[in-house]
Amino acid sequence: SQDPTVIQKQIEQAKAMGISGFVVDWYGDREPLLDHVYSLMQTIAAEKNFHVAMMYDETDYESAQATDDALMSFNKFHETYLSSNSPGVQAYLTYEDRPVIFIFPKGGHTDWKRVREATSQWNPAPLLIYENRTTSYADDFDGFYAWVNPGKKGWAADGSNWGEDYLRDFYRKMRSTYPDKIAVGAAWAGFDDSKASWSLNRHMSQRCGETFADTMKIWRQYYPPDQPLPFMLIATWNDYEEGTAIERGLAKCGSDSQSRAGQ
Numbered sequence: 022s023q024d025p026t027v028i029q030k031q032i033e034q035a036k037a038m039g040i041s042g043f044v045v046d047w048y049g050d051r052e053p054l055l056d057h058v059y060s061l062m063q064t065i066a067a068e069k070n071f072h073v074a075m076m077y078d079e080t081d082y083e084s085a086q087a088t089d090d091a092l093m094s095f096n097k098f099h100e101t102y103l104s105s106n107s108p109g110v111q112a113y114l115t116y117e118d119r120p121v122i123f124i125f126p127k128g129g130h131t132d133w134k135r136v137r138e139a140t141s142q143w144n145p146a147p148l149l150i151y152e153n154r155t156t157s158y159a160d161d162f163d164g165f166y167a168w169v170n171p172g173k174k175g176w177a178a179d180g181s182n183w184g185e186d187y188l189r190d191f192y193r194k195m196r197s198t199y200p201d202k203i204a205v206g207a208a209w210a211g212f213d214d215s216k217a218s219w220s221l222n223r224h225m226s227q228r229c230g231e232t233f234a235d236t237m238k239i240w241r242q243y244y245p246p247d248q249p250l251p252f253m254l255i256a257t258w259n260d261y262e263e264g265t266a267i268e269r270g271l272a273k274c275g276s277d278s279q280s281r282a283g284q
Contacts, residue, residue: 023054028061031268032069035258038267042072042114043258044123049094051080063102067109074114074121075102081128088132092139095122099143116203116251120147123166123205126154133158150205153191164203167191169212169256169265171225180226184209188236192243205252208237210271213264224264229274233267 022028035043043066045059059075066073075098080087103110103120114121122140124133133149133156140147148163153170156162171177172187188207195204211227214220226232240250257265 023058023061025061025065028065029069031258032066032071034268036069036071040255040258042066042074044074044076044114044254046078046125047075047094047098048078049090049097051090059102060108063107063109063112065109066112071112072114073109073112074123076123076125078125079127079129079131082130083128084130084132087128087130088135091131091133091136095136095140098122099140103143103147116148119145121150121252122147123150124152124162126152126156133161137161148203150203153194159199162202164205165191165195165199166205166252166254167207168254169207169209169225169263176223176225178224180211180213180224183211183225183228183232183235185235185239188239189243192240196243203252204250205254206240206250207254207256208233209256209265210267211264214262216264217262227272230271233271 022031032043043062045062046055047059048055050056059073063073065071077091077094077098080090082090101107103113133151137149137158140149149161150164150166151158151162153165153167167188169184170187171182171184172190174182174186176182192204192206195202209225210230210233212223212225214223237253240253244250255267257263257267259266259268
C-alpha cells in the first residue's frame with residue numbers, strides 16, 4: 022500500500038500479534054512503486070518502534086547484467102536507506118549491529134561473490150541471507166532462510182504435505198553443515214495458488230491452524246533453549262495471491278479448531 026494510514030494499521034496489527042518487523046520485497050530501479058512503498062514503510066516503522074528489512078528480488082537477467090543490477094541496487098539501497106541520515110534508518114533490522122539483507126533468488130545468474138566483496142566495504146557490512154537452496158556461493162552468504170516448501174515429496178493433491186520434511190532437512194543442514202551461519206527459521210499458515218493467473222495448482226492445507234502451529238514450533242527439536250533461532254520468518258503477512266497471508270487470521274474449522282487457531 023502507498024497509504025501511510027494503511028501501513029500504520031498493518032504495523033500496529035502485526036505488533037499486537039507478536040511480530041516485530043516486516044521483510045519487504047525490493048527491486049531497486051526496476052520497480053519504482055515498490056521503492057516508494059519501502060521508503061514509507063521504513064519511515065513509519067521508526068515512528069512505531071517496529072523493524073523493517075529489505076528482501077532483494079534477484080533479476081532474470083544473464084550473468085553480467087544480473088550482477089550489475091545487484092551491485093547498482095545494493096549501492097542505491099545503502100545510500101538511500103542505510104546511511105546515518107536516512108529517514109527511519111533506526112528501524113532497520115540488525116543482528117550484532119549489522120544490517121540484515123534477505124535475497125530472493127530468481128534467475129540464479131548473479132555473481133554473489135562480487136556483491137559480497139562490494140558490500141564488505143560498507144560500514145557496517147551487511148549480513149546477506151539467502152533462501153535455503155543449492156548454491157555455489159554458500160561461502161559468500163552469512164546465513165539462509167527457510168521458505169514455504171513441501172520438500173522432496175512435492176505437493177500433495179489434497180494439500181496434506183505441509184512441509185515437515187523440508188523444515189527438518191533445513192534445520193539439520195544448518196546445524197551440521199552451516200553451524201557458523203545464521204539460520205532464519207520459517208513458519209507458514211498454508212499455500213494455495215489456485216486464484217493466481219499463473220496457477221500451478223499447488224496447495225498446502227492450513228489444517229485448521231495446525232500447519233501454522235507445527236511450522237512455528239518444529240525448530241525447537243533442533244535448537245536447545247539456550248541457543249534459540251535469532252529470527253523466525255513468517256511467510257507471509259499479505260501475499261493473498263498464493264494463499265499464505267496471515268493478516269486476516271487463520272482458517273477456522275469448528276469450535277475446537279477455532280480455539281487452536283486463535284492461540
